Amino acid sequence: MGYDSPLFQSALELFAHAIEHFNRGDERDRKFVILHLANAVELILKDFLLDLGESIYKNPKETVSIWEAIRKLKEKESEDEKIRIPSTNKIEILIDERNALQHRYGFPNEITTIFQMENTYNFLKEFLRENYGLEIDEVIKDFLPEEEFASFQLRRKISTENELDKLIKLAKIHPVGALLSAFAYLESQLLEIRDIIIENPQLRELSEENREVLRDIRFLTMRLMRFEYLPKLMSIYEIPVTEEDIKMLFKLRHIRNSVSHGREQITQKEAMELIKFIKSIEPKVKExxxxxKMDPTLILSSEEIKRRTI
Structure with missing residues (x-):
């Protein structure tokens, strides 16, 4: 299927429409951002199922749900290491948000919309690269006016310390939204680190020649997006990490998962504490x-990687 597939085309058109609504940013636009993002993800997953030779119909008149599509793709992923379905937990949050909007009156707040847009953009970036050999920033230009894409890039660009300072203030009013945005910021930094590693020409060449290296890279890329593994990664690159840092990173993971799935309420004080911690550890993440960047292959020589214990 791929680029010329009607499902693929529709998925990218929906993502482009989501960007246009995102750029406008009005209350009603935010609702359409969520709806279009969820539908775009659903269609791209179904298109990939067709690519893999799977039917997307559960009966002659009805296609499978997105949950069934994810289940089928996860099964395929476990059978074939060349198939990559990233961040399904975040997609599940997006679908939950879509379903909630469809069954109740109301509009998502700005922070939720930013969070969902950032997650979906990162999902599509990785999904298209891994499974279609395409770059989302290039593909989307065929579906979106140049000025809209430029506005989108400016709007989603996070200005590091200033942005985190804003989120600390925002936590006084919307603690959950501010914290989720801070999580998204930290994850975007981890994503950049991961991209530096997997896009390194030397590693690509090694992975093509050696399946063991390919498995190491895939193992590593899964770990790189988890907060609690940062201390081990930093130790490999000789960046000092305190016991308090380790404790807080584990706390971040727990709170992020609980809040994202609505299992836990968070106070203003807790949100501000965690955002301030993210700001405090940011210089180490940048280092x-x-x-x-200087030595992207160093991490693969780690014994922890080889033993799958990182």
């Missing part, structure tokens, strides 16, 4: 990024 890690720079060291990875």
């Amino acid at each position: 890690l990024k720079e060291k990875v």
